[in-house]
Amino acid sequence: MSETNGNGNNLLQNSRSLFGNIGLPTAIIAAFWLFTLVVGHFVGISMSTLVSDTIKRAGMNGILVLAMVPAIQSGTGPNFALPIGIVCGLFGLVCSIEMDMMGMGWLLASFSIAIPLAAFVGFIYGKLMNAVKGSEMTIATYTGFSIVALMCLAWLMIPFRNPKMGWFIGKGLRETIQLDAVGAAQILNNFLMFKMGEVIIPTGLLLTFGFFSALVWLFFRSKSGIAISAGGINPKFAQAAGLDIDRNRIFANVISTILGATGIIVYSQSYGYAQLYTAPLMMAFPAVAAILIGGATASRAKVSHVIVGVVLFQGLLTTALPVANEVFAGTDLSEIMRMIIQNGIILYALTQVKRGVQ
Amino acid sequence: MSESLLQFKNVSKSYYGNRVLTDINFDVKKGEIHALIGENGAGKSTLMNILFGMPVITSTGGYEGEVLIDGKLINFKSPHEAMYAGIGMVHQEFMLIPGYTITENIKINREITSPNIVSRVFGKRLETLDMVQMNNDARKALDKLDMGIDEFIMVAGLPVGHMQFVEIAREIDKTGIKILVFDEPTAVLTESEAKNLLAAVRRLADKGIGIIFISHRLDEIVNVADRVTVLRDGELVVTKDIGDTDAVEIASLMIGRKVAIDRVQSDTRKISDEVFLNIKDLHVAMPGEMVKGIDIEVRKGEIVGIGGLAGQGKLGIANGIMGTYPSRGDITFNGKPMKLHAPHSAIASGIGFVSEDRKGVGLLLNESIELNIVFTAMQVGNRFLKKKGPFRFQDDSGLRKHALKMIKDLDIRCESPLQHAGSLSGGNQQKVCVARALTQDPIFLFVSEPTRGIDIGAKKLILDLLLKLNEEHGMTIVMTSSELAELRSICDRIIIICEGRVEGVLPPDASDAEFGLMMSGSRIKKGKDSSGGRAPNV
Numbered sequence: 075m076s077e078t079n080g081n082g083n084n085l086l087q088n089s090r091s092l093f094g095n096i097g098l099p100t101a102i103i104a105a106f107w108l109f110t111l112v113v114g115h116f117v118g119i120s121m122s123t124l125v126s127d128t129i130k131r132a133g134m135n136g137i138l139v140l141a142m143v144p145a146i147q148s149g150t151g152p153n154f155a156l157p158i159g160i161v162c163g164l165f166g167l168v169c170s171i172e173m174d175m176m177g178m179g180w181l182l183a184s185f186s187i188a189i190p191l192a193a194f195v196g197f198i199y200g201k202l203m204n205a206v207k208g209s210e211m212t213i214a215t216y217t218g219f220s221i222v223a224l225m226c227l228a229w230l231m232i233p234f235r236n237p238k239m240g241w242f243i244g245k246g247l248r249e250t251i252q253l254d255a256v257g258a259a260q261i262l263n264n265f266l267m268f269k270m271g272e273v274i275i276p277t278g279l280l281l282t283f284g285f286f287s288a289l290v291w292l293f294f295r296s297k298s299g300i301a302i303s304a305g306g307i308n309p310k311f312a313q314a315a316g317l318d319i320d321r322n323r324i325f326a327n328v329i330s331t332i333l334g335a336t337g338i339i340v341y342s343q344s345y346g347y348a349q350l351y352t353a354p355l356m357m358a359f360p361a362v363a364a365i366l367i368g369g370a371t372a373s374r375a376k377v378s379h380v381i382v383g384v385v386l387f388q389g390l391l392t393t394a395l396p397v398a399n400e401v402f403a404g405t406d407l408s409e410i411m412r413m414i415i416q417n418g419i420i421l422y423a424l425t426q427v428k429r430g431v432q
Numbered sequence: 433m434s435e436s437l438l439q440f441k442n443v444s445k446s447y448y449g450n451r452v453l454t455d456i457n458f459d460v461k462k463g464e465i466h467a468l469i470g471e472n473g474a475g476k477s478t479l480m481n482i483l484f485g486m487p488v489i490t491s492t493g494g495y496e497g498e499v500l501i502d503g504k505l506i507n508f509k510s511p512h513e514a515m516y517a518g519i520g521m522v523h524q525e526f527m528l529i530p531g532y533t534i535t536e537n538i539k540i541n542r543e544i545t546s547p548n549i550v551s552r553v554f555g556k557r558l559e560t561l562d563m564v565q566m567n568n569d570a571r572k573a574l575d576k577l578d579m580g581i582d583e584f585i586m587v588a589g590l591p592v593g594h595m596q597f598v599e600i601a602r603e604i605d606k607t608g609i610k611i612l613v614f615d616e617p618t619a620v621l622t623e624s625e626a627k628n629l630l631a632a633v634r635r636l637a638d639k640g641i642g643i644i645f646i647s648h649r650l651d652e653i654v655n656v657a658d659r660v661t662v663l664r665d666g667e668l669v670v671t672k673d674i675g676d677t678d679a680v681e682i683a684s685l686m687i688g689r690k691v692a693i694d695r696v697q698s699d700t701r702k703i704s705d706e707v708f709l710n711i712k713d714l715h716v717a718m719p720g721e722m723v724k725g726i727d728i729e730v731r732k733g734e735i736v737g738i739g740g741l742a743g744q745g746k747l748g749i750a751n752g753i754m755g756t757y758p759s760r761g762d763i764t765f766n767g768k769p770m771k772l773h774a775p776h777s778a779i780a781s782g783i784g785f786v787s788e789d790r791k792g793v794g795l796l797l798n799e800s801i802e803l804n805i806v807f808t809a810m811q812v813g814n815r816f817l818k819k820k821g822p823f824r825f826q827d828d829s830g831l832r833k834h835a836l837k838m839i840k841d842l843d844i845r846c847e848s849p850l851q852h853a854g855s856l857s858g859g860n861q862q863k864v865c866v867a868r869a870l871t872q873d874p875i876f877l878f879v880s881e882p883t884r885g886i887d888i889g890a891k892k893l894i895l896d897l898l899l900k901l902n903e904e905h906g907m908t909i910v911m912t913s914s915e916l917a918e919l920r921s922i923c924d925r926i927i928i929i930c931e932g933r934v935e936g937v938l939p940p941d942a943s944d945a946e947f948g949l950m951m952s953g954s955r956i957k958k959g960k961d962s963s964g965g966r967a968p969n970v
């Protein structure tokens with residue numbers, strides 16, 4: 075952070091370097107979040123609830139945001155096809171319920187079904203991304219949409235029998251499956267959970283997020299990780315250095331899809347419900363918005379961007395909604411505000427794509 | 433015939449303090465073909481940009497001196513103004529719309545229109561095209577060039593030679609055309625097409641149009657031009673009547689005696705007779721640098737230079753062998769046949785490559801110097817890695833140690849090995865590129881344009897470094913460069929590439945004229961007349 079020392083010139087330079095390091099969108103969102111917190115305090119909203127919620131939501135969304143890092147680093151841009159990973163995760167999760175797994179067993183079974191599936195699907199998706207170089211982001215968005223639509227049919231038609239997740243009348247899976255029923259709601263959140271004053275710290279959830287963040291961070295310091303990044307920054311350079319860029323891009327998208335699958339399982343247990351059908355449709359957008367707020371560009375992303383971004387973005391949402399409801403009582407502005415902020419950020423970030431690549 | 437149509441008086445131009453043109457005085461008379469010749473970077477394009485009022489001139493502070501047309505001082509602010517004043521240009525690359533007919537291409541944006549009901553309401557832009565009138569005009573322009581081709585044919589599918597004529601027809605259809613600039617008009621034409629074109633140029637001149645003819649084909653210039661002006665390093669060397677000179681003289685004037693970098697040779701060098709790299713019939717599809725069948729043998733311990741003008745294909749050779757552009761041919765390296773289009777195996781077999789595109793291919797600009805140095809060795813040679821479980825992580829301390837050694841050995845001026853490569857000066861960036869190639873421990877090195885865009889002091893350092901590598905480590909080096917002087921300073925022999933083929937091989941101490949003639953593809957023996965004709969490749 076810059077220190078102001080009264081000198082006008084220095085102040086200008088400092089503020090420039092401040093924005094240089096943190097980025098204008100990050101700074102604006104941070105300032106806005108602080109502003110809503112202050113307003114919230116004056117309209118009498120419990121700060122500890124807000125902070126607890128922020129931590130919880132950051133933790134549950136974290137891995138989904140993390141899924142953006144490999145995709146961006148490899149040069150395919152933010153993974154707008156995150157729903158592909160998400161439906162893989164959901165599929166693992168319902169299969170695990172079908173097998174009557176409970177608690178931790180359910181969680182591990184979900185992971186072990188979802189991850190191989192996501193790896194396979196991610197491989198095919200990576201091949202698709204290589205075939206459409208130059209328009210990855212648009213194609214990815216619609217691939218995500220299509221998969222969700224396709225899975226709507228699948229959820230209806232796959233003959234699952236476990237009554238915990240079927241409709242009461244008719245065939246197919248319910249829209250929302252309560253994870254209470256398998257003893258898995260908040261199973262990670264409650265692990266080693268403690269209270270700091272009024273603030274709830276979901277230790278297990280944060281540890282999980284931290285674990286995956288560390289994995290991704292380490293990965294990008296490994297030989298393959300460096301090769302993937304180089305291919306993303308400068309394909310010509312990577313090619314001249316004898317790298318197989320296409321293979322690296324596929325690999326990166328496999329990792330991204332796996333993270334998406336893992337992320338939705340962690341998300342669902344924290345939420346307490348697994349949401350099927352059209353719920354995953356728009357889930358890529360908050361994740362993209364979060365990493366961009368964190369300071370990533372459409373061509374460069376780091377794990378630190380994920381952490382900063384997910385805290386800021388989820389913090390702003392959790393705070394802005396009750397505050398907006400309180401300030402504009404009787405209206406339902408909160409959802410509209412969420413849409414404006416989220417899509418505004420994505421729009422801003424996408425206009426910066428060229429500048430990011432230089 | 434003698435009145436001056438166009439005059440340049442003491443024209444100078446600098447870009448950001450870098451002088452590219454100094455005191456140019458020359459003139460074009462009515463009905464004259466005035467040839468302009470010079471190496472790449474001699475200032476031909478800058479001079480034409482000034483004439484056309486291109487934004488690149490006006491936005492960099494204009495130029496000094498005066499340009500006069502018909503004795504009147506002009507200062508065009510845009511190419512549009514130049515066009516209205518009667519200056520036209522025939523481009524080397526065709527600016528034609530393939531899906532339009534010849535007439536439409538000739539008349540584009542200058543269509544002849546007649547009013548109709550809609551246009552009376554909505555304005556001139558919606559008037560009907562008068563195709564009959566337009567076809568007539570196009571016909572007239574084509575007839576002036578003796579072109580029998582029908583004006584209503586689509587441009588797509590026309591032979592290249594005809595496209596060039598359509599382009600010329602468009603220029604002469606503009607009313608009041610006074611000066612026509614031809615920028616290497618025959619570069620893409622076959623011999624017979626070129627002959628037709630030259631005849632057309634002569635006819636245009638006879639109609640009183642002043643022609644500036646830019647070309648590096650000396651035989652053409654000798655055949656068609658009335659006078660020739662030679663530019664070198666931004667200065668006008670001489671303007672001569674074509675009758676008073678010949679191709680050999682023009683060639684040696686073009687190359688000239690540049691500041692020579694002293695040639696030092698030590699006795700310790702060993703060049704064996706073993707053919708280390710054998711290139712047979714190499715074709716490379718590198719846009720702008722096509723290689724069309726090249727045979728080269730490189731012996732162990734040699735420094736071979738590859739020279740030639742830009743766009744002739746010299747840069748394609750290294751790129752084709754290293755697999756950065758599609759290529760075919762038979763390459764034997766170190767006794768083994770080499771797979772093409774496989775950068776990984778080329779690097780693994782011990783060939784290092786310093787690319788001519790330093791910023792694009794050579795460096796990760798936003799990454800640290802140390803990562804740039806070890807990158808290829810890490811990815812291809814699996815060095816600077818530490819194994820931990822299933823993963824191999826970069827070995828930070830080993831990497832740093834090596835980077836510091838390289839920074840010291842090559843004298844890379846930087847603050848720390850963590851500094852971004854993009855923030856270094858050109859010469860130091862080049863050293864980082866060389867350092868990366870050396871880190872692979874190559875036994876053979878391709879170096880392309882090693883001194884492009886770096887200052888003279890740094891140039892010397894890079895060249896000394898290459899020489900040292902060759903002398904002390906016996907490294908075989910193939911250096912490709914547009915700068916003849918630097919090739920002559922360290923190479924054992926210099927292969928000149930022209931039009932994608934080997935034009936010839938010269939010793940470094942061959943005369944300027946020999947180099948000049950060979951680079952311009954005119955293989956005329958000294959003393960012989962300009963009989964022209966291209967020799968088969970060597």
